[in-house]
Amino acid sequence: MTATLAADRAVGARRVSVTRGYRFELVKLVSQWRIRLLVLACWIAPALFVAAVSQQSSLPVDTLFGRWMHATGWAGPLVTLGFAGTWALPLLTSVVVGDVFASEDRLGTWRHLLVAVRSPRRIFAAKALSSLTVILLLVVGLACSSAAGGLVAVGNHPLVGLDGHLLTPGDAAGKVLLAWVCVLAPTLALAAVGLLGSVALGRSPMGLLLPALVALAMQLAQMLPLPMAVRVALPGYAFIAWNGLFTSPAQLGPLLIGVVVSLVWAVTATALAYLLFLRRDFTNLTVDGSGRRVVTVGALPLAGVLAATVGVVAVATPTTGSGIEQDKVQRSVATAFAHLYRMQTTQLHRPDVTEAQLKATATCNKGGGKLAAEGPGNDWRCVVSWHLPDVEAAGSAIYQLDVTPDGRFVADGDGPKEVNGYFLVRTQTGDAPNPLWQFDGNVELLHTTKG
Amino acid sequence: MDAPLAIRARGITKCFGDVVALDDVDLDVAQGQIHGLVGPNGAGKTTLLGLLLGLAVADSGRLEILRTPITRALAAPDGVAGFVDGPGLYPSLTARQNLAALVALRDQDARTAGINDVLDQVGLTDVADDRASGFSLGMRQRLGLAAALLTKPRLLVLDEPSNGLDPAGKRHVHAVLTRLAADGTSVVFSSHRMDDLEALCSEVTILAAGRVVFTGPLTKLAAENRELYYRLRTSDPQAARRLAADTAGIHIDDDARARDAEVLVIRALVPALDDLVMRLVHAGIAVRELAAVVSPLEAAFLALTEQQEALR
Numbered sequence A: 001m002t003a004t005l006a007a008d009r010a011v012g013a014r015r016v017s018v019t020r021g022y023r024f025e026l027v028k029l030v031s032q033w034r035i036r037l038l039v040l041a042c043w044i045a046p047a048l049f050v051a052a053v054s055q056q057s058s059l060p061v062d063t064l065f066g067r068w069m070h071a072t073g074w075a076g077p078l079v080t081l082g083f084a085g086t087w088a089l090p091l092l093t094s095v096v097v098g099d100v101f102a103s104e105d106r107l108g109t110w111r112h113l114l115v116a117v118r119s120p121r122r123i124f125a126a127k128a129l130s131s132l133t134v135i136l137l138l139v140v141g142l143a144c145s146s147a148a149g150g151l152v153a154v155g156n157h158p159l160v161g162l163d164g165h166l167l168t169p170g171d172a173a174g175k176v177l178l179a180w181v182c183v184l185a186p187t188l189a190l191a192a193v194g195l196l197g198s199v200a201l202g203r204s205p206m207g208l209l210l211p212a213l214v215a216l217a218m219q220l221a222q223m224l225p226l227p228m229a230v231r232v233a234l235p236g237y238a239f240i241a242w243n244g245l246f247t248s249p250a251q252l253g254p255l256l257i258g259v260v261v262s263l264v265w266a267v268t269a270t271a272l273a274y275l276l277f278l279r280r281d282f283t284n285l286t287v288d289g290s291g292r293r294v295v296t297v298g299a300l301p302l303a304g305v306l307a308a309t310v311g312v313v314a315v316a317t318p319t320t321g322s323g324i325e326q327d328k329v330q331r332s333v334a335t336a337f338a339h340l341y342r343m344q345t346t347q348l349h350r351p352d353v354t355e356a357q358l359k360a361t362a363t364c365n366k367g368g369g370k371l372a373a374e375g376p377g378n379d380w381r382c383v384v385s386w387h388l389p390d391v392e393a394a395g396s397a398i399y400q401l402d403v404t405p406d407g408r409f410v411a412d413g414d415g416p417k418e419v420n421g422y423f424l425v426r427t428q429t430g431d432a433p434n435p436l437w438q439f440d441g442n443v444e445l446l447h448t449t450k451g
Numbered sequence B: 001m002d003a004p005l006a007i008r009a010r011g012i013t014k015c016f017g018d019v020v021a022l023d024d025v026d027l028d029v030a031q032g033q034i035h036g037l038v039g040p041n042g043a044g045k046t047t048l049l050g051l052l053l054g055l056a057v058a059d060s061g062r063l064e065i066l067r068t069p070i071t072r073a074l075a076a077p078d079g080v081a082g083f084v085d086g087p088g089l090y091p092s093l094t095a096r097q098n099l100a101a102l103v104a105l106r107d108q109d110a111r112t113a114g115i116n117d118v119l120d121q122v123g124l125t126d127v128a129d130d131r132a133s134g135f136s137l138g139m140r141q142r143l144g145l146a147a148a149l150l151t152k153p154r155l156l157v158l159d160e161p162s163n164g165l166d167p168a169g170k171r172h173v174h175a176v177l178t179r180l181a182a183d184g185t186s187v188v189f190s191s192h193r194m195d196d197l198e199a200l201c202s203e204v205t206i207l208a209a210g211r212v213v214f215t216g217p218l219t220k221l222a223a224e225n226r227e228l229y230y231r232l233r234t235s236d237p238q239a240a241r242r243l244a245a246d247t248a249g250i251h252i253d254d255d256a257r258a259r260d261a262e263v264l265v266i267r268a269l270v271p272a273l274d275d276l277v278m279r280l281v282h283a284g285i286a287v288r289e290l291a292a293v294v295s296p297l298e299a300a301f302l303a304l305t306e307q308q309e310a311l312r
Helices: A002-008 A018-030 A033-054 A075-097 A102-107 A110-117 A120-153 A169-182 A184-201 A205-223 A228-233 A238-246 A252-279 A292-316 A326-347 A417-421 B045-053 B095-105 B115-121 B137-149 B167-182 B194-200 B218-224 B237-246 B254-259 B270-282 B296-311
Strands: A361-366 A377-386 A395-403 A408-413 A424-427 A430-433 A438-442 B005-016 B019-030 B034-038 B060-065 B080-083 B155-159 B186-190 B203-208 B211-217 B228-234 B263-268 B287-292
Touching: A018 A033, A018 A120, A018 B095, A033 A075, A033 A120, A075 A120, A075 A169, A075 A184, A075 A205, A075 A238, A102 A110, A110 A120, A110 B045, A110 B080, A110 B095, A120 A169, A120 A184, A120 A252, A169 A184, A169 A238, A169 A252, A184 A205, A184 A238, A184 A252, A184 A292, A205 A228, A228 A252, A228 A292, A238 A252, A238 A438, A252 A292, A326 A361, A326 A377, A326 A395, A326 A408, A326 A424, A326 A438, A395 A417, A408 A417, B005 B045, B005 B186, B019 B045, B019 B186, B019 B203, B019 B211, B034 B045, B034 B167, B034 B194, B045 B060, B045 B080, B045 B155, B045 B186, B080 B137, B095 B115, B095 B137, B115 B137, B115 B167, B137 B155, B137 B167, B167 B186, B167 B194, B194 B296, B203 B218, B203 B296, B211 B218, B211 B296, B218 B296, B228 B237, B228 B296, B237 B263, B237 B270, B263 B270, B270 B287
Parallel strands: B034 B186, B034 B203, B080 B155, B155 B186
Antiparallel strands: A361 A377, A377 A395, A395 A408, A408 A438, A424 A430, B005 B019, B005 B060, B203 B211, B228 B263, B228 B287
């Protein structure tokens, strides 16, 4: 008997590896109908949406690059990206990550999981990695599907950038890909907030909603006339800052800051969620880990991160106020006008001119000159002047600008009719959209690029 | 020679804040023994089972499981399986997928892990490919047991495994537990169902208010017990009543007469009961029914736990 016992002597507890835990969590996630539906929706719906919108006569001109959806298939994924950053990605992270810990509370499976895996650390890692995998799958689906829809419906054509310059299809593809990669950073930040909410709020539905609520708060903040340093230091800024990739030279400063801030939030929120999870007492089923103290422990450090990033951005960047200043608006409008004028010249088969020959300048004021020429608003007015080779008189055109707090503007042509007063131009092959009638532009909020 | 111990607990105390869940608990469970844990709600049964599964560690005392000292949480040795507070299943997975996911978690091959075999043992083969979300409580309990069986346990710890079981399900579970014990696996389970405990357990531990008020064989429990109530039906109820009244150690429950005049309910120790039966036979009165109103285990449980509650 003793010999049998010695042979039988139990070995110490063997923990399950993170890899196997990750597969286990992935199986659980993918088995849920809502996750399957989301995956299907993200891989199919954007293609259908982009293809359908591209065939319509009226385009979503309020959305960035929406006015170019007839011109190139690469506008579709950017329109989708703009929509995704506002609604889809926060909601996707809510549904996937906001429930990843809370679902075990709801199902009463924590003890079962702990007995099976025997390591809260590995459970946390497996859950975080598996939910991240699903989110990546969804984001890749959105990007690939919208690009495929656009390319199939419209084709692989050059894309007009936010300063009017033309990107070759290859450049457009690269920048579209880069833009989607950049929004992974704020998506990770929201996912980390979702992890934190799911750990800290337990069975409460607030845990599920937290990423969406945080994203909504960030969007509201972006709509308010906040100082530029605060705006850029918010973790959701990278959802907007990818716009800077589509100017020449690219406005990389705000984008890099936005990405770094998002990653700092992602790391901090994940670390907080991890610490809270390890402190939880799983032997007491009546307690799901939530509580005022837990929420405070989770929220206060994030408030500290926000304050610190605002401080760092404020010190590191010379821009104060809204960042929307007269000279930057004038420069953006003139640059975009010059690029688009060349495009119009090509459409009309006129002799080619270069941007350097045009020497376009813009003179802008706000509120009819009665207000200080700075800050967002729809009361900006610009007069653009340019020169044609061998023509002594300068041409001029008027634009009404609607500048939003994030630096984006829509310039609406106000005449003369031959240049920008009508939405069509008559070409040898028929009427075509007039690129100078209305165009989108972007004012760089930070002084980080020259040109 | 006594069987070696699968569980040896000495002086186990566990508190949650100010609440003493377990107070100086001793427990011995031999290899191959089916051991029942019984006690009123809040007696500490689930806490004790949680300690055995390694979900928590005792605040004080010594606990050895399969001869391995347990000094920290989640350190129960391999060979310990089971569940507390429900079987912990994922409703979006089928029964088979639940088991396959667990098998994959342990890096076993799903084809050779015996999934079909354990499903068959607990009687769930017919619903193996149905989602667990549609399962009744009894089916979930059986699937939880199947999940535990996959590990080929040497100590099985189950919290209320009979909850929600229909007679067929109960038969499956009893058969599985009996077979496991015969093969040398120790089983510790809690239950409020005295019939389960009496049918399966060779020993029981009764907990009340976190303390052990009895531990040992069921026979010892019955012997230590006080008077029990019995139903007595005879060919002559009036004469039987007179004889019972004259027999030392027999107490007649007059309240029962109002409910059924043909039945005599008496309270007695076993020797007095034997004496009464002999006197009835001598008097030519046929005994048609003699049965305990409540089982000895239930009576003992009620007596011991009420006594403990009164002391608090």
